[in-house]
Amino acid sequence: MSLKRVFVTYRLPEDILRPLRGICDLEVWTGTKPMTPPELFSSICDSDGIICLLTDEITRSLLENQEKLNFISSMSVGVDHIDVAAATNRNILVGNTPGVLAETTADLAFGLLLSAARRIPEADKFVREGQWLSDMPWSPDFFLGKDVHGATLGVVGLGETGTAVARRGKAFGMRVLGWNRTQKKDVEHAELVQLDELLAESDYVSIHIARTSETLLFFNHERIMSMKKGAILINTARGGIVDETSLANALKIGHLAGAGMDVFEAEPLLPESKLLNLKNVVFSPHIGSATSLTRKRMAELAVENAVAVITGRRMPFCVNPEVYRSR
Numbered sequence: 404m405s406l407k408r409v410f411v412t413y414r415l416p417e418d419i420l421r422p423l424r425g426i427c428d429l430e431v432w433t434g435t436k437p438m439t440p441p442e443l444f445s446s447i448c449d450s451d452g453i454i455c456l457l458t459d460e461i462t463r464s465l466l467e468n469q470e471k472l473n474f475i476s477s478m479s480v481g482v483d484h485i486d487v488a489a490a491t492n493r494n495i496l497v498g499n500t501p502g503v504l505a506e507t508t509a510d511l512a513f514g515l516l517l518s519a520a521r522r523i524p525e526a527d528k529f530v531r532e533g534q535w536l537s538d539m540p541w542s543p544d545f546f547l548g549k550d551v552h553g554a555t556l557g558v559v560g561l562g563e564t565g566t567a568v569a570r571r572g573k574a575f576g577m578r579v580l581g582w583n584r585t586q587k588k589d590v591e592h593a594e595l596v597q598l599d600e601l602l603a604e605s606d607y608v609s610i611h612i613a614r615t616s617e618t619l620l621f622f623n624h625e626r627i628m629s630m631k632k633g634a635i636l637i638n639t640a641r642g643g644i645v646d647e648t649s650l651a652n653a654l655k656i657g658h659l660a661g662a663g664m665d666v667f668e669a670e671p672l673l674p675e676s677k678l679l680n681l682k683n684v685v686f687s688p689h690i691g692s693a694t695s696l697t698r699k700r701m702a703e704l705a706v707e708n709a710v711a712v713i714t715g716r717r718m719p720f721c722v723n724p725e726v727y728r729s730r
């Protein structure tokens with residue numbers, strides 16, 4: 404019997420890929436840029452499985468033409484880049500990498516919160532560019548920011564990452580409010596409140612909901628304007644959840660004091676983005692899970708999902724387990 408063919412869309416380290424060697428016919432993309440949709444299409448056409456990244460858009464139209472594909476294992480916890488409904492319709496298993504990146508992403512969310520509150524990137528630029536030498540060396544109103552301790556943190560979405568952010572908030576001496584789209588009972592580290600109360604009372608709002616058709620532009624003009632005046636908004640969840648035009652306006656008119664943004668409607672962030680002109684936005688380029696250890700764990704889980712399917716076992720981290728019922 405011929406070996407199953409598995410295509411990997413990124414050069415993962417050989418020691419990570421090792422469990423797949425010998426049990427499948429493995430092909431790894433060697434390009435230095437993300438695959439284009441036609442490249443992705445032609446590469447996976449005759450594959451039994453693919454291991455992909457969150458930059459690989461696996462659309463309905465791409466899946467419609469797949470006869471052979473049995474699984475998609477994404478090296479990410481979010482799967483909004485995959486049309487999971489279309490995959491499920493075609494009995495294609497979709498795997499992800501939960502449980503290993505929440506703490507790392509929570510660290511970044513908190514880093515952005517502290518950076519925006521205390522204007523750290525702005526201060527860094529000031530020192531580097533020699534402006535400190537030409538101005539007053541210190542004054543009582545020099546680089547004033549906002550306190551974090553004693554302030555109220557609102558966590559929108561109390562999954563793994565939201566809960567990890569709430570815990571950090573408590574450790575920093577904050578009052579922590581939490582809201583979740585579906586009802587939660589035993590929430591640790593946060594006081595459960597309605598969304599409008601959270602938005603009205605929080606000095607910092609950190610977003611931790613998934614991007615779905617229901618959460619697109621969830622932070623629209625109205626919700627942003629219903630946030631407390633002078634608040635700071637942090638998004639390490641997904642682009643498209645925040646309406647960036649409304650956010651830029653709210654920052655410009657001083658309704659919000661700042662924002663910390665790791666994810667964007669369009670990635671990479673386009674040079675024409677209105678956010679780029681605002682000093683009170685701290686940026687990072689979608690690096691929530693970017694530590695060596697966490698990325699290694701994510702890659703290992705993505706491979707583990709693939710190995711399970713190839714060896715006839717159940718995918719350990721499957722987002723559409725209903726596919727198993729129709730097999």
Ligand code: GLV
Pocket residue numbers: 457478479480481482504691692
């Ligand atoms: C990162 O954004 C992920 O979904 O893994």
